Amino acid sequence: MKTLKRILACAGIITVSLACNSCLNDDNAYSLDKVWYSMATVVPLEDTPAYYLRLDGGETLWPAASAIPWYVPGEQHRALALYTLLSDTYYGFDHAAKVHDLRDVLTKPVAEDRGEENDAHYGNDPVKIKDLWIGDGYLNVIFGFNYGGSVKHFINLVKRDGTDTPDVLEFRHNAYQDPAHVWSTGIVSFDLSSLATDGEERKLTVRVKTFDGDRDYEVTWQPAGGEEEKPGTELPADGFAEVI
Numbered sequence: 001m002k003t004l005k006r007i008l009a010c011a012g013i014i015t016v017s018l019a020c021n022s023c024l025n026d027d028n029a030y031s032l033d034k035v036w037y038s039m040a041t042v043v044p045l046e047d048t049p050a051y052y053l054r055l056d057g058g059e060t061l062w063p064a065a066s067a068i069p070w071y072v073p074g075e076q077h078r079a080l081a082l083y084t085l086l087s088d089t090y091y092g093f094d095h096a097a098k099v100h101d102l103r104d105v106l107t108k109p110v111a112e113d114r115g116e117e118n119d120a121h122y123g124n125d126p127v128k129i130k131d132l133w134i135g136d137g138y139l140n141v142i143f144g145f146n147y148g149g150s151v152k153h154f155i156n157l158v159k160r161d162g163t164d165t166p167d168v169l170e171f172r173h174n175a176y177q178d179p180a181h182v183w184s185t186g187i188v189s190f191d192l193s194s195l196a197t198d199g200e201e202r203k204l205t206v207r208v209k210t211f212d213g214d215r216d217y218e219v220t221w222q223p224a225g226g227e228e229e230k231p232g233t234e235l236p237a238d239g240f241a242e243v244i
Helices: 002-009 013-018 115-122
Strands: 036-044 051-055 060-066 077-090 093-109 128-135 138-147 154-159 168-174 182-191 202-210 213-221
Touching: 036 093, 051 077, 051 093, 060 077, 077 182, 093 154, 115 154, 115 168, 128 202, 128 213, 138 168, 154 182
Parallel strands: 060 093, 093 182, 168 202
Antiparallel strands: 036 051, 036 077, 051 060, 077 093, 128 138, 138 182, 154 168, 202 213
């Protein structure tokens, strides 16, 4: 983890990394001195300790080499992946890669609507949305919030039932009255598979209580998979506060 933080502190790494998905077919990408930084889905292989990575654009990476050989995922989830591309078309995967580090991202399903109990259970504390996009069937959110360190904060995406606007989702933050000592960053991915129906493109409204009041974010989702929204430029250079 210290290695990851040192690399992310280098000037320009975030800008370079966000170009990753559009550059994977570039012959220059296969240089051992190039390191890419992407959001990815970690997909375990059944009954083995092995796994592969699936990027937001649908490309699959097989970890032919790894600097973290002890890493064994328990279940499919999202992660920040640091890797070097080694080759194309490796035994059915789009690329072989060396994985330098994987930083697990909080990954959750869409939560049920509890009606009048939503505020008490899921909270209604404000956040600042730094980045929000859909990739590989997940809604990914990078957000800022006030943190005191006395308790883990509770983060959820709630599907509202019976609303006039279809596909309204509420981003909920419960700080549990944690004192606002420092400004912190969190990251979370929400699995949208429970919302999938017939594979048609859908417009989702993500409603957020910000420090400036309620705000709606509109995103387009294609349930069939692939990259629907391009990641933005707000991947943080530091660590994240721990949330659940």
